Amino acid sequence: MTELSLWLDEYADIYSDFDSRHYLKRRISEDFLNELKTALKYKDEKSDALVLILPKEKRDYKDEILIIESLKNFFTQQLSFYKTKSSKKLQNGIGLLVTGLLIMVTNSFFTMLNKHNFMLTTLKLVLEPAAWFLLWIGFDFLVYHFVDLNKEKRFFKTLSIMNIHFQSS
Numbered sequence: 001m002t003e004l005s006l007w008l009d010e011y012a013d014i015y016s017d018f019d020s021r022h023y024l025k026r027r028i029s030e031d032f033l034n035e036l037k038t039a040l041k042y043k044d045e046k047s048d049a050l051v052l053i054l055p056k057e058k059r060d061y062k063d064e065i066l067i068i069e070s071l072k073n074f075f076t077q078q079l080s081f082y083k084t085k086s087s088k089k090l091q092n093g094i095g096l097l098v099t100g101l102l103i104m105v106t107n108s109f110f111t112m113l114n115k116h117n118f119m120l121t122t123l124k125l126v127l128e129p130a131a132w133f134l135l136w137i138g139f140d141f142l143v144y145h146f147v148d149l150n151k152e153k154r155f156f157k158t159l160s161i162m163n164i165h166f167q168s169s
Contacts, residue, residue: 004039004047004162006032007169008054011067022066028074037155049163056168068164079156086149093141100134103127 008014015026040047050071107127110120 002043002045002047003049003051004036004043005051005053005167006035006039008052010054010058011060011063014052014067014071026070028071036159040155040158047158047162049165050159051165051167053167053169059166059168064166068166071164072160075156075160079153079160082149082153082156086146086153089141089146089149093138093146096134096138096141098138100131100138103131103134107131 014029014032016029019026036050104127107124110124110127113120
């Protein structure tokens with residue numbers, strides 16, 4: 001296992017510039033998260049630790065304990081969020097696929113039942129596009145949205161199990 005190291009100018013680099021609350025409550029910066037994603041993406045080996053490197057004169061050990069706790073909480077909360085969201089997307093995608101298939105089967109049944117009935121012909125015309133729409137939307141959920149959510153879930157799972165510590169440059 002290896003370490004994933006990021007250089008910081010100050011502790012504020014971790015947090016959003018627009019959030020002035022205490023370290024335990026501040027929002028994590030999108031730039032910081034993007035740097036973590038990029039660093040993990042190009043890392044050949046699995047990392048078991050996140051090392052945040054700061055200039056020695058800017059380090060405050062009391063703040064570091066709070067920041068580590070804040071980061072761990074954030075990564076764990078995001079993991080939980082993406083687990084829930086991906087599970088809902090999976091259920092929605094499968095539900096749409098099944099509904100589309102059921103409508104197609106129903107549509108086929110109506111087609112076989114009577115070809116010369118005006119109401120059944122009209123119902124067939126209404127059901128056919130709806131079935132195809134539900135199938136394509138279901139596949140879209142499963143192929144794109146679900147896959148993207150699983151990437152985020154894996155990212156936060158990786159971060160949530162990492163040991164986080166600071167180091168002087």
